[in-house]
Amino acid sequence: MEGPGALEIARNVVSLARRAGAEQCDAVVSMYTESNVTVRLGELEKLIEAGSMSLGLRVISKGRTAVCSTSDLSPASLEQFVRDAVDLASISEPDEFAGLPSPAELSNVTNADGLGLYDEQIESLSTERKVAMARACEGAAFAFDKRINNSDGASLSTRVGQFALANSLGFEGSYPSTSISLMVEAIADDEEGKKRNGYWYSAERALHRLLDPEEVGRVAARRTVDQIGARKMPTRQVPVVFEPMMTVALAGDLVGCVSGSALYRGATFLADRLGDTIGSPLVTIVDDPRLAGRLGARPFDGEGVTTRRNDIIREGQFSTFLFDCYTARRTKNSTTGSAQRGIETLPAPGVSTMVFEAGADTPEAVVAGVSEGFYVTSLMGNGFNPTTGDYSRGAAGFWIENGRLAFPVTEVNISGQMEAMLRDVDMVANDLTWFGSSAAPTIRVKSMTVAGT
Amino acid sequence: MTNPGAASLEFFASRYNIDSVAMSSLLSIALSRGGDFAELFFEHRTNSAIQWEDQRVKSASRNVAQGVGIRVVKGDAIGYAYTESLEMEAMRRAAETASRIGTADERPVPVDATPMLQAGSFYSTTDPLTDEPAARKVALMERADRAARGYDPSIARLDASIGDELKYVMVARSDGKVVGDIQPLIRFNVSALSQNGQSRQVARTGGGGRLGIEYFDRVTPEELAREAARQAVLQQGAIEAPAGTLPVVLAAGDSGVLLHEAVGHGLEADFNRKGTSNYSGRVGQPVASPLVTVVDDGTIADSRGSINVDDEGNPATRNVLIEGGTLRGYLHDEVSARHFGVTPSGSGRRQTFKDYIMPRMTNTFMLPGQSTPDEIIRGVDRGIYAVSYSGGQVNISNGDFVFSVTEAYLIEGGKVTAPLKNVMLIGNGPEVLSRVTAVGNDYQLSDGRWTCGKDGQSVPVGVGMPTVLVSGITVGGTKV
Structure with a gap:
């Protein structure tokens, strides 16, 4: 240049x-x-x-x-x-x-x-x-x-x-x-x-x-x-399996609720929950901008503060909000080196390089344990309310029957409450997959409403 | 009032010395490797905003961006380059870069760029909000704050912002046409928090359009703030929504976003040129209930989606897309219009000079029908009444859509009853339009708050709708 x-x-x-x-x-x-x-x-x-x-x-x-x-x-x-x-x-x-x-x-x-x-x-x-x-x-x-x-x-x-x-x-x-x-x-x-x-x-x-x-x-x-012949399904309550790209989307909705800005505005369902167990012990979500070679990684944040790994949820326990200097001072905390900075906007805390940590099971085993359920491969719309944790999104994927993907499904809606969903995570697979600056494995949520015809 | 086209041309000429000679020379370079068509898109944009939090001004911002985007079209292929520097040398380099979509040996192609004037303007640029004293803008947010807190004792926070944009654009094309425009845009946002003990609800609303501070003579900050407060308080008492397929009454106004997503995008001609839309090859065929007529109109006075000229220099027009249920045509930019052999519909838009042009909507709405809204609701035994939305998404290829409804009610025995929380509408655009069984006589254009995203590019749009009954849509509630 x-x-x-x-x-x-x-x-x-x-x-x-x-x-x-x-x-x-x-x-x-x-x-x-x-x-x-x-x-x-x-x-x-x-x-x-x-x-x-x-x-x-x-x-x-x-x-x-x-x-x-x-x-x-x-x-x-x-x-x-x-x-x-x-x-x-x-x-x-x-x-x-x-x-x-x-x-x-x-x-x-x-x-x-x-x-x-x-x-x-x-x-x-x-x-x-x-x-x-x-x-x-x-x-x-x-x-x-x-x-x-x-x-x-x-x-x-x-x-x-x-x-x-x-x-x-x-x-x-x-x-x-x-x-x-x-x-x-x-x-x-x-x-x-x-x-x-x-x-x-x-x-x-x-x-x-x-x-x-x-x-x-x-x-x-x-x-x-895979989606050829996709059908609609009647409404029911079943286990829902998220493939890795969908787990990234789910975790992405959640980490919007852990920013210091949402905290001081009262706009997060996690406002009074620091230190509480909000998920199953299988759930660990970290923000790690020190992961070499990854998109989102960076040496210092948008205010010049050293970046560090922040464990947001460690084995189900909600461990930290993400702060920049303003939101930290305002809530009597310290910056976590999480300031994001656009050219046109003030710094604001946010996630850099997010990892939903892998578990021990194979993705096949996660599906194999489901007699009837839904396997999500696509989510649509922005039906997550960070203030209440109510989660509701349009979805497509496969119906699971007797532990196998049986046929493609479209035009359904999955819904639940974020905290209940995190608590209901009963299997996490070992297939950690990266999508840009985020990574996640296949996970299973014990029970959600799948709305259809 | 000065003609905004002439004023914009004068702006670029006096400030950057970009005149007919300079533009002709750049276009000549752009076409020198055999391109069919080229254009220069000059832009100078100023955005100002003031943020209000905790009953005081939290921060103020001002962003200025300028540059030129140069496009060369060769068949269906596009070469594209841009530069933020409006120095002749930098623009020449960008023109050369863009020219490389053509593969012919270099040879100069003479172009004679001639300024043209369009008649009139669909928005007022006499007093852009950018030039108003900050104190006047702050006073509007103070009023909003008082009104929200006065609405209900549970309102614990009111965040507001007032933002405005003033955009000078100038388009010079290889067919010689040079046109300009000055596009003002304002937006007032409010977000209210209702808190009852541990139970918190946040609701947002806003409004605006292509006008100045006179917007607030039509819609007061108090009205907008009370609306956000009302929705937040309402949500405190909302009950779980049913899940399953139900009749849905779409309220007038904001429901137009459903039309925009579920139908409008599929009628943008780039998807149809590529055969990737569910509406591809279906002009002249029935695609909706005979009650449905859908229009995209970029000429509505002061509306958020209106434009005097599009970003390719073509005048905005009123386009009937679906008439009595029959597909009449698509929204075109230059590339798709050339492909289909039709006149561009004034729908070529881009977010900034850095972005490429696509066919986009302006103000999209359904025309009113015969039924009264009361009749429509009375005819529903058990269903949903959907009023406000936080957004939606569509799969263009097959028309599948999802909408988040932020204000919705149960309809029981022909009456609107309990407010519902967490309502999603899931369906397929063409299917839903075929199930329209009543159209109200109460057409309303939504207040200017919608922004349309496509391929990562955002442009302001307007949406509108009369009250409409759809005999069945999948409702993604939590209650089985």
Whole structure:
């Protein structure tokens, strides 16, 4: 990339803001190049290449907070930009909890060495190679089964970025990172012309970790043909098995309830439950941004605080909320190094790299113990209420009969209450699978309402 | 009032020296490798927001983004590049990158870009909220706070935000057409927490549109805040919903989101060009009950989904998608319109200059019918009355959908009775539209709070609906 580096810009903006009257401030800079190739029916359909840079500045003066962002990084514009940000803070009212981390909380590590966030092979990947990978992926989907008669295309995306954070306490950190993802959706016609579709993807930081493109295509195709002949089911109460991708979705709904923001707003059913047993002993969910090579991993958080592994639920016991500095001060806690930071928004606590830890059983054994039940492979809609824990989502998958997947099922709804569901987890398999920045195994919930006809 | 198109062109010319000569030269580069069609999309966007929490202003924000997206179309294939720098050199490089979707040897293609003016405007840009003093905006949130707390003693928190966007866009196309627009957008959000001991309920609502502070002459902050408070308190007394297939009465207004998801997306022509929609190849065929007429209209005054011109420079229009149950047509962008050999419907939209264009909805609604809402409810012996929604999702390929209903009631013996919690509606778009057995005469456009997501891109939309009876939808309740 040309011009000044990300860290240099961040450092410069912090010093400009200090001179313009900011008592405390921090600046984040994101620079990246991205590419996307999409191949559909074997032909190149879309080719995107571009580079981007943007800057976000948070100003806190006498407890008054403002956040501003711009993509115009010319020196003349920056002077005006920081003055506007300092002025804007005066609109806010003083908040005793606003402020940067204490100097002791700031990370001593200011790069990502050893975390494996960058793969030089991503940068040197040629357009021809990307097209070939996407083509191989889609081709494998068509070759898998002759009933696959259409595709929404195979899409390969890459991103090479540099992130920098500087603050008025002297913290200066930056690191490069890469990501690559490949996705395909295969389509088949069912009886009466109803279309069935399934997708699969792989998303990683390094090229060598990306799933074989042909394997991505085959899995998508298998998921599509598996749904041919899917039926609706009468309403009943049965055990529900979540395949790993669905366990990730379930755990994702849950971790939205453990943020310090939800805590102080009273918007989580876990507000008064810290230390309580809320799940079966088989349930352990951690947020571990120190997992080398994983998406979501990072050396310091969006405020410059050292990241660490946080055990959210350990063997069923609710062990910690996730905090940034603001929500920690507000609730008389300490930051857990969980500040997420967009360019345009204030820091807020959230999960980075989430793992629902694996158990001992094989996924086959989890299904084998079910005489009648539902195996979920797809969830739809946002029917989870974090304030009450009420869980209700549209679903598709398979009906389980006598310990085997018997036939595909669609247009049903599964519902329960999150805490009851966690307590009802009676089997956790050993098939931990990664999906981008999250991983989970197959799990079974003893009883849920499956609503249908 | 100044013409927003002319004003936007003047904005880019005076601020960045982007004139006809510059645009012609960039388009010429973009087409130099054999592309069929090219366009430049210039954007300058300012977003401001003020957050209200704990009866005070928590923070203020202001975000400015600018850039140009350059697209080259070759058959059904697209080359795309963007840059945030509006310096000529950076834009030239982006044009070259985008040109590479064509494979021909390089040769200059002359383009003569000519500014054009569209007539009038569907929204007022005289007083964008961006320019209002902060104190006026803060006062609106103070009013909301007082109203929510005054509504019920259980209201323990009121979070609010007021946000506005002012977007200058300019589109220059290789057929020579250059058009601009200035698009204002405001949004007022409230979230109320009702707390009775350990029992907490949060409800959210909001409103807005493509207008300025005069929005609050039509809808007051008090009304919005009391609505959020009412829903939160109502949920405290809500009972478990039945599970199974039941008749559902969709209330006027917000229920339009169901139409948007279950039907609208399947009528976006990119899916039909690819044959991946359940509506592919079915123009002229019956796809819904004869009571159903569905329209997408980007020209409704001040509505959140309206646009003077789309992001490809085509004027917004009113498109009848389904008429008396028969499929009439799709929503088109340039690529799909070329493919189908029809006129673009003014539906080419993108979230920002960084994103690619797709056919998208604007304001989508069902036209009113003959029945009164009372008649419709009286005719239901046991069913669900669905009023407000937090969102929905559809599988475009087969029309399967799911909706979360945040305000719903049981209907018993023709009367609306107990409020229900945790209601989900699960079904299939075409099937549900074929089961519409009554359409009310009480059409309502929902207040501007909906945002549509497609392929990771969000655009503001409007939805609308009269009261409608569907003879059966799967209700995902907890009570067996």
